[in-house]
Amino acid sequence: MSVPQVELKNMTKRFGANLALNNVSLLIRSGTVHALLGENGAGKSTLVKCLVGFYHPDEGHIQVDGREHRLNSPKDADALGIGMVYQHFTLVPSMTVAQNLVVSGARLPAYINWQSELRRLAEVTKKLPFHVPLDVRVSQLSAGEKQKAEIVKQLYLGRKLLILDEPTSVLTPAEADEVLGHVRSLTRAGELSAILISHKFHEVRRFADDVTVLRRGASVRTGAVADLTDDALAEAMIGEPVSKIVQHAPKSPPKSDIILSISDLRVNGDNGLPAVKDLSLEVRAGEIVGIAGVSGNGQLELVEALMGQRDRSGTIAVSGSSFNGTRLEIARLGVYGLPQEPLKNACIDRMSLAENLALRNFDRVPLCRGIAMNYGALAEQAERLVAQFRVKAPSLTASMSTLSGGNVQRAVLARELTQDVRLLVASNPTFGLDFVACEETYRRIVEARNGGAAVLLISEDLDELLGLVDRVLVMSAGRIVHEVSAEGADKRVIGKYMAGMKAA
Amino acid sequence: MDPTSIGWLALPLAILGGAIRVSTPFIFVSIGELITEKSGRINLGLEGTLMLGAMAGYAISYLSGSPWLGVLSAGLAGMAFGFLHGLLCSVKRVNDTAIGISLIVLGTGLAFFLGKPLIEPKAPPLPSIALGFWSSVPQVRAALDVNALFFVGIALAFAVYVFLNRTGWGLMLRTVGDSEDAARALGFPVLRVRIIATMAGGFLAGIGGSFLSLSYPGSWSEGLSSGQGIMAVALVIFARWRSVNALGASLLFGGAGALGPALQGIGVTGYYYLFNAAPYILTLAIMVASTSRAAPFADAPGELKLHR
Numbered sequence: 180m181s182v183p184q185v186e187l188k189n190m191t192k193r194f195g196a197n198l199a200l201n202n203v204s205l206l207i208r209s210g211t212v213h214a215l216l217g218e219n220g221a222g223k224s225t226l227v228k229c230l231v232g233f234y235h236p237d238e239g240h241i242q243v244d245g246r247e248h249r250l251n252s253p254k255d256a257d258a259l260g261i262g263m264v265y266q267h268f269t270l271v272p273s274m275t276v277a278q279n280l281v282v283s284g285a286r287l288p289a290y291i292n293w294q295s296e297l298r299r300l301a302e303v304t305k306k307l308p309f310h311v312p313l314d315v316r317v318s319q320l321s322a323g324e325k326q327k328a329e330i331v332k333q334l335y336l337g338r339k340l341l342i343l344d345e346p347t348s349v350l351t352p353a354e355a356d357e358v359l360g361h362v363r364s365l366t367r368a369g370e371l372s373a374i375l376i377s378h379k380f381h382e383v384r385r386f387a388d389d390v391t392v393l394r395r396g397a398s399v400r401t402g403a404v405a406d407l408t409d410d411a412l413a414e415a416m417i418g419e420p421v422s423k424i425v426q427h428a429p430k431s432p433p434k435s436d437i438i439l440s441i442s443d444l445r446v447n448g449d450n451g452l453p454a455v456k457d458l459s460l461e462v463r464a465g466e467i468v469g470i471a472g473v474s475g476n477g478q479l480e481l482v483e484a485l486m487g488q489r490d491r492s493g494t495i496a497v498s499g500s501s502f503n504g505t506r507l508e509i510a511r512l513g514v515y516g517l518p519q520e521p522l523k524n525a526c527i528d529r530m531s532l533a534e535n536l537a538l539r540n541f542d543r544v545p546l547c548r549g550i551a552m553n554y555g556a557l558a559e560q561a562e563r564l565v566a567q568f569r570v571k572a573p574s575l576t577a578s579m580s581t582l583s584g585g586n587v588q589r590a591v592l593a594r595e596l597t598q599d600v601r602l603l604v605a606s607n608p609t610f611g612l613d614f615v616a617c618e619e620t621y622r623r624i625v626e627a628r629n630g631g632a633a634v635l636l637i638s639e640d641l642d643e644l645l646g647l648v649d650r651v652l653v654m655s656a657g658r659i660v661h662e663v664s665a666e667g668a669d670k671r672v673i674g675k676y677m678a679g680m681k682a683a
Numbered sequence: 684m685d686p687t688s689i690g691w692l693a694l695p696l697a698i699l700g701g702a703i704r705v706s707t708p709f710i711f712v713s714i715g716e717l718i719t720e721k722s723g724r725i726n727l728g729l730e731g732t733l734m735l736g737a738m739a740g741y742a743i744s745y746l747s748g749s750p751w752l753g754v755l756s757a758g759l760a761g762m763a764f765g766f767l768h769g770l771l772c773s774v775k776r777v778n779d780t781a782i783g784i785s786l787i788v789l790g791t792g793l794a795f796f797l798g799k800p801l802i803e804p805k806a807p808p809l810p811s812i813a814l815g816f817w818s819s820v821p822q823v824r825a826a827l828d829v830n831a832l833f834f835v836g837i838a839l840a841f842a843v844y845v846f847l848n849r850t851g852w853g854l855m856l857r858t859v860g861d862s863e864d865a866a867r868a869l870g871f872p873v874l875r876v877r878i879i880a881t882m883a884g885g886f887l888a889g890i891g892g893s894f895l896s897l898s899y900p901g902s903w904s905e906g907l908s909s910g911q912g913i914m915a916v917a918l919v920i921f922a923r924w925r926s927v928n929a930l931g932a933s934l935l936f937g938g939a940g941a942l943g944p945a946l947q948g949i950g951v952t953g954y955y956y957l958f959n960a961a962p963y964i965l966t967l968a969i970m971v972a973s974t975s976r977a978a979p980f981a982d983a984p985g986e987l988k989l990h991r
């Protein structure tokens with residue numbers, strides 16, 4: 180068989196005093212999908228980054244078909260046919276998909292004749308079951324399209340070992356099935372092996388053959404997926420038995436006062452075309468309203484307009500006064516949010532964790548004294564939030580970009596939910612979180628609601644949505660096309676509105 | 684009618700001639716800066732590089748008797764400066780803007796110091812191509828007496844366009860400038876690409892400088908540059924990081940810059956200083972008119988982090 184057997188031997192990696200990987204060994208059998216599970220910050224991304232030469236392990240090496248290799252750069256991995264779809268996008272935003280494909284080839288072409296090149300690329304990508312436009316700038320693609328483009332890129336490069344670091348966190352379940360199903364069939368056909376990092380047990384179960392669980396940088400469990408129960412995996416992840424029943428705090432009856440009221444909202448997308456069309460909605464105090472919909476139907480633009488990040492027409496009022504997202508209004512009206520891609524949309528990646536945790540209140544007592552910052556209070560607040568929300572970070576002064584994906588999310592959660600929240604806008608708040616953190620997030624959202632806050636929850640995960648909300652709105656092609664209370668909600672009906680109206 | 688008196692036509696002719704002359708150094712410096720910025724770094728030091736190039740070009744032309752050798756040495760001197768900038772900025776926690784500003788001071792100072800003995804002697808200037816040979820009108824001949832470097836500059840703009848869009852190396856340069864993470868994930872040598880891009884930028888800025896001292900009639904003085912090196916940085920933004928636009932922007936800027944002297948040439952002497960401000964006012968106006976919040980600069984290199 181042409182697919183090599185790849186083995187990681189005794190990998191150890193330190194970041195300063197932080198031991199991110201502790202003597203991890205891993206065997207990926209030829210032609211299989213090997214899943215990696217683990218809490219946020221367990222070291223999954225670090226491990227695979229060592230495998231592609233992005234990081235250099237302090238100890239250990241990799242073996243391909245029994246031959247030892249040390250990788251100095253991703254180019255070396257490239258030569259071995261090893262490629263990765265990173266957790267954070269690594270396509271070049273200002274270039275088209277086609278340009279991205281060409282620049283990632285093993286040998287850079289001297290001169291590119293785009294006409295014949297595009298024809299060739301179209302030929303190659305035609306064979307894939309999912310479609311990505313080739314001559315569109317990556318910056319104009321939706322998150323799901325970007326993710327598919329990343330995967331197309333790897334398949335185009337003819338990988339023998341494909342590493343997917345949480346590939347489905349921005350894909351809808353249907354898209355995820357499509358993408359992972361294709362990878363699965365390729366491994367079955369003996370054309371490649373794959374490593375799949377995921378927080379979703381059902382994906383691991385459906386698409387992986389073997390699984391390894393990492394905890395605090397060490398490999399704690401490995402075996403065939405079929406031999407391990409979900410409970411066993413979960414227990415290996417967190418190191419203690421899981422209490423199965425998750426208890427959301429009991430619902431309190433919604434109050435009557437309207438907190439958020441949007442009417443006739445119109446917002447244009449990045450391409451200048453209307454993305455949100457005459458949308459109106461209301462959210463009351465003590466109520467969670469969910470917006471369901473396939474990604475790319477205007478949810479992103481709605482949230483950005485609501486938070487003042489995008490031009491709009493129409494009125495947005497919070498507690499009766501008009502809201503434009505200024506800092507003053509945010510503090511006075513208590514509007515907070517958990518945006519998508521929090522590292523980009525809610526953090527300053529080169530500032531420290533402590534500073535990022537203070538972004539909402541650095542200009543208020545006790546964090547400032549007159550015009551001077553009170554760094555003691557800043558550190559004290561950071562310490563408290565990190566403990567309370569169990570954020571795992573190298574240190575409080577570590578730059579935000581060194582936190583693992585899930586811990587960035589937790590940090591934002593900690594900052595936003597500890598304010599005086601009267602309106603919470605959460606957009607796919609559990610993307611990339613491990614199951615413990617997911618439950619925690621749900622609990623905190625429900626707590627905010629029970630504390631009297633109005634919550635607008637945008638999610639592409641229908642199960643998550645129906646488990647939390649009091650009322651569901653279905654958004655399609657920029658409009659609300661269906662509304663139903665949580666008790667009367669029927670998944671199939673909602674699914675039809677999500678899909679059906681889009682086709683029409 | 685007297686064939687040498689062409690009445691009001693003298694004005695557009697003077698502007699055309701002036702535009703070509705004034706724009707040539709801008710073309711080189713702005714395209715050089717564009718290449719550097721495409722790698723994700725700003726080199727503000729090009730003002731210093733420009734002066735150094737002007738001095739070096741003049742000196743070598745004087746010593747060797749060949750103005751083209753002068754142009755080449757000006758480029759090499761600029762390249763050395765680019766290398767210095769690239770190297771210093773590769774040290775952790777060193778800021779490219781600050782290094783650029785110190786290089787302005789260093790370059791200008793060095794040029795003044797080494798150029799002291801060059802004020803008197805006369806170096807052979809660069810040849811011009813007499814495109815006005817067909818006319819007997821002196822103004823036409825003067826306007827169309829175009830320096831050879833101008834044509835090199837035009838070719839350069841298109842060559843850089845092709846480089847950035849149709850060659851593997853061009854795409855690599857853009858990758859490095861747009862997303863360091865992506866570049867590292869592809870295994871590109873980020874620092875090396877940036878240093879080379881800054882050297883290329885310095886080379887072109889040096890050549891732009893040599894035009895200042897070696898274009899007809901040619902002379903070296905400390906007042907040669909009037910901030911072209913700094914304006915070029917603004918022109919790159921104005922051109923939205925596209926080389927052919929940079930050519931257009933340089934021509935426009937040159938034409939507007941020629942307005943004041945041209946008016947003076949036909950006897951309009953009032954508002955001289957106001958007309959001299961024309962290029963800046965024009966640039967500002969077009970900039971404001973063409974900027975849109977909804978469509979941010981699509982070609983701005985992401986690693987510059989200045990397009991928001």
Ligand SMILES: Nc1ncnc2c1ncn2[C@@H]1O[C@H](COP(=O)(O)OP(=O)(O)OP(=O)(O)O)[C@@H](O)[C@H]1O
Pocket residue numbers: 194197199217218219220221222223224225226266571572573580581582583584585586611613
């Ligand atoms: N560049 C870096 N500098 C310092 N520490 C880092 C760096 N990258 C990762 N770490 C630390 O290494 C540990 C492992 O991080 P890693 O990104 O591998 O986690 P992960 O398992 O992928 O988590 P997630 O599920 O949240 O993505 C974390 O404690 C993280 O803070």
Ligand SMILES: [Mg+2]
Pocket residue numbers: 223224225266344583584
């Ligand atoms: Mg990760």
